Amino acid sequence: xxxxxxxxxxxxxxxxxxxxxxxxxxxxxxxxxxxxxxxxxxxxxxxxxxxxxxxxxxxxxxxxxxxxxxxxxxxxxxxxxxxxxxxxxxxxxxxxxxxxxxxxxxxxxxxxxxxxxxxxxxxxxxxxxxxxxxxxxxxxxxxxxxxxxxxxxxxxxxxxxxxxxxxxxxxxxxxxxxxxxxxxxxxxxxxxxxxxxxxxxxxxxxxxxxxxxxxxxxxxxxxxxxxxxxxxxxxxxxxxxxxxxxxxxxxxxxxxxxxxxxxxxxxxxxxxxxxxxxxxxxxxxxxxxxxxxxxxxxxxxxxxxxxxxxxxxxxxxxxxxxxxxxxxxxxxxxxxxxxxxxxxxxxxxxxxxxxxxxxxxxxxxxxxxxxxxxxxxxxxxxxxxxxxxxxxxxxxxxxxxxxxxxxxxxxxxxxxxxxxxxxxxxxxxxxxxxxxxxxxxxxxxxxxxxxxxxxxxxx
Amino acid sequence: xxxxxxxxxxxxxxxxxxxxxxxxxxxxxxxxxxxxxxxxxxxxxxxxxxxxxxxxxxxxxxxxxxxxxxxxxxxxxxxxxxxxxxxxxxxxxxxxxxxxxxxxxxxxxxxxxxxxxxxxxxxxxxxxxxxxxxxxxxxxxxxxxxxxxxxxxxxxxxxxxxxxxxxxxxxxxxxxxxxxxxxxxxxxxxxxxxxxxxxxxxxxxxxxxxxxxxxxxxxxxxxxxxxxxxxxxxxxxxxxxxxxxxxxxxxxxxxxxxxxxxxxxxxxxxxxxxxx
Numbered sequence: 001x002x003x004x005x006x007x008x009x010x011x012x013x014x015x016x017x018x019x020x021x022x023x024x025x026x027x028x029x030x031x032x033x034x035x036x037x038x039x040x041x042x043x044x045x046x047x048x049x050x051x052x053x054x055x056x057x058x059x060x061x062x063x064x065x066x067x068x069x070x071x072x073x074x075x076x077x078x079x080x081x082x083x084x085x086x087x088x089x090x091x092x093x094x095x096x097x098x099x100x101x102x103x104x105x106x107x108x109x110x111x112x113x114x115x116x117x118x119x120x121x122x123x124x125x126x127x128x129x130x131x132x133x134x135x136x137x138x139x140x141x142x143x144x145x146x147x148x149x150x151x152x153x154x155x156x157x158x159x160x161x162x163x164x165x166x167x168x169x170x171x172x173x174x175x176x177x178x179x180x181x182x183x184x185x186x187x188x189x190x191x192x193x194x195x196x197x198x199x200x201x202x203x204x205x206x207x208x209x210x211x212x213x214x215x216x217x218x219x220x221x222x223x224x225x226x227x228x229x230x231x232x233x234x235x236x237x238x239x240x241x242x243x244x245x246x247x248x249x250x251x252x253x254x255x256x257x258x259x260x261x262x263x264x265x266x267x268x269x270x271x272x273x274x275x276x277x278x279x280x281x282x283x284x285x286x287x288x289x290x291x292x293x294x295x296x297x298x299x300x301x302x303x304x305x306x307x308x309x310x311x312x313x314x315x316x317x318x319x320x321x322x323x324x325x326x327x328x329x330x331x332x333x334x335x336x337x338x339x340x341x342x343x344x345x346x347x348x349x350x351x352x353x354x355x356x357x358x359x360x361x362x363x364x365x366x367x368x369x370x371x372x373x374x375x376x377x378x379x380x381x382x383x384x385x386x387x388x389x390x391x392x393x394x395x396x397x398x399x400x401x402x403x404x405x406x407x408x409x410x411x412x413x414x415x416x417x418x419x420x421x422x423x424x425x426x427x428x429x430x431x432x433x434x435x436x437x438x439x440x441x442x443x444x445x446x447x448x449x450x451x452x453x454x455x456x457x458x459x
Numbered sequence: 460x461x462x463x464x465x466x467x468x469x470x471x472x473x474x475x476x477x478x479x480x481x482x483x484x485x486x487x488x489x490x491x492x493x494x495x496x497x498x499x500x501x502x503x504x505x506x507x508x509x510x511x512x513x514x515x516x517x518x519x520x521x522x523x524x525x526x527x528x529x530x531x532x533x534x535x536x537x538x539x540x541x542x543x544x545x546x547x548x549x550x551x552x553x554x555x556x557x558x559x560x561x562x563x564x565x566x567x568x569x570x571x572x573x574x575x576x577x578x579x580x581x582x583x584x585x586x587x588x589x590x591x592x593x594x595x596x597x598x599x600x601x602x603x604x605x606x607x608x609x610x611x612x613x614x615x616x617x618x619x620x621x622x623x624x625x626x627x628x629x630x631x632x633x634x635x636x637x638x639x640x641x642x643x644x645x646x647x648x649x650x651x652x653x654x655x656x657x658x659x660x661x662x663x664x665x666x667x668x669x670x671x672x673x674x675x676x677x678x679x680x681x682x683x684x685x686x687x688x689x690x691x692x693x694x695x696x697x698x699x700x701x702x703x704x705x706x707x708x709x710x711x712x713x714x715x716x717x718x719x720x721x722x723x724x725x726x727x728x729x730x731x732x733x734x735x
Binding site for chain 1 (some may be wrong): 500545
């Protein structure tokens with residue numbers, strides 16, 4: 001039987017920011033690892049965007065050697081503690097696991113996390129491969145999952161890598177977006193330190209497109225550039241009342257709490273205003289993160305407002321279950337049409353419309369259709385809009401000759417990830433639109449290889 | 460990020476000359492920076508009040524109002540800010556239009572100065588009007604005078620210059636001068652009032668908005684303002700906008716949102732000081 005990861009009790013955890021999932025015990029990890037069939041032609045690996053040799057690391061773990069297992073993972077993935085926590089394994093490696101055909105797949109994500117946490121606790125994996133940076137200088141723009149992965153791989157190939165980050169701390173969405181209770185920032189710090197040990201230099205407070213342009217990076221001797229600036233421009237609903245006080249983008253709400261540590265106000269200076277009744281619009285992972293954060297900040301009632309039904313919710317099942325266990329209310333087939341406020345400009349109500357599902361739309365999901373006369377007022381004093389993000393605009397505005405697609409994302413050659421500017425590569429959300437951490441990491445990996453090929457061929 | 464000079468411009472208002480060669484190299488009138496002065500600190504946006512590309516310095520002016528700005532003003536020459544990001548925002552387009560009225564209220568002189576200077580250098584006739592609560596709160600008067608063809612002052616209490624609002628000076632100027640453009644920077648009510656006057660005389664007006672923001676790079680959307688019925692982000696679309704199109708009422712309301720927390724932080728800050 002698949003081992004279940006122990007979690008903090010919902011009643012307790014809804015009041016703290018400590019990690020919810022506690023990780024396997026060593027006995028659990030052993031038991032789970034021993035279930036692996038060690039397939040000759042492992043399908044799981046095909047589901048892994050960063051190509052980890054999954055059966056091999058699990059075998060090493062089953063043999064009682066977590067250190068070797070971790071080293072095996074790190075051959076392909078420099079951020080295992082992060083991936084083990086936030087990857088949607090159920091749609092990737094675990095989805096393809098043979099054991100899943102009849103029973104339950106191996107808990108690959110949980111085992112990856114176990115190895116990474118073991119390594120962190122035992123200071124292992126500190127002995128790094130000796131790599132001399134002899135192959136030239138590469139700049140990486142953005143320190144999110146795509147950028148960090150590209151940087152780590154390039155450093156291991158022998159490049160001198162500098163990562164430029166606009167915020168004051170590295171990690172991108174891992175830092176400002178994903179909350180502490182799902183990904184402790186201590187882990188982000190640890191994984192970033194690992195990169196620094198690989199020789200990667202990280203420059204924070206550096207906004208490429210403003211502080212320096214891409215052209216100036218080339219002038220400074222960087223021979224190739226990887227852009228991994230992500231999708232961080234928040235979308236709003238475009239309904240009346242959206243600029244009332246108490247209406248946040250999920251980005252602002254989560255950035256205040258995660259990056260600026262508003263949950264520790266006034267020990268930290270950045271405040272967050274939160275009412276007793278919070279409505280989060282949207283049903284992706286970001287929406288779940290925002291709703292569960294609001295609960296932990298002390299809101300009495302937190303609901304998810306989503307215009308489609310349960311089946312269409314884009315969040316990971318695990319996160320939906322976690323949210324439910326903690327007492328988040330799901331108002332499904334409900335669409336906000338306008339927000340109302342009081343005389344001081346604070347939001348007081350969300351006017352919603354009930355929906356029903358009609359024919360499938362372009363996304364293949366059944367289109368929600370309003371039910372006439374179904375409007376009702378939901379009393380709220382905080383609204384968080386979590387309906388997605390667009391491309392971060394600054395670098396795109398400040399760079400001449402960088403071709404964008406119709407949706408405003410960077411256009412790249414699908415094979416090499418090279419943009420319309422020679423020597424400039426891009427990957428992750430800034431190319432695909434908002435996706436997952438692991439997809440961005442996969443793109444970072446692919447770009448690193450393409451950059452290596454490009455620079456090798458040029459010599 | 461080292462503070463190489465600091466001086467008091469007025470009670471509670473400090474000027475810092477900061478070593479920031481990369482930012483100085485790129486800075487244009489209208490740009491701002493975001494700074495943090497300590498690990499627990501907020502990200503504070505401050506306008507680039509001046510820059511010297513050769514020396515590699517930028518000038519910042521900070522008025523100690525909340526806890527963070529008061530603490531920033533405690534920083535001393537020789538110390539360094541923890542984080543400094545910039546230049547941010549759209550540069551203010553400097554064109555030769557003829558006669559430009561440059562109007563500032565209070566701390567608004569700091570963002571106004573680089574624009575007035577560039578407008579003057581571009582060959583415009585610059586008529587400056589500067590208002591403050593009282594005489595000792597008037598700042599950067601010499602710098603402004605040096606880039607203005609005419610300069611006048613107003614104080615709310617009549618302690619210097621015209622007794623009344625700076626927008627009255629604007630009105631008087633528009634009555635007797637042929638002004639082609641107005642640039643107004645200051646507290647939101649002052650910019651709203653200046654816009655009203657500008658509309659009366661049918662003169663285009665540009666205002667520089669100081670909405671609350673977190674990252675300053677277009678990611679939080681906290682600084683959204685309604686301009687011509689559309690939502691704009693002050694940090695990446697602004698901070699300068701056509702005053703005639705700005706919904707000032709909404710902006711004023713949004714700026715009040717954190718007042719309670721600001722007061723709490725300030726109150727605690729005072730308690731801590733009292734306890735020392």
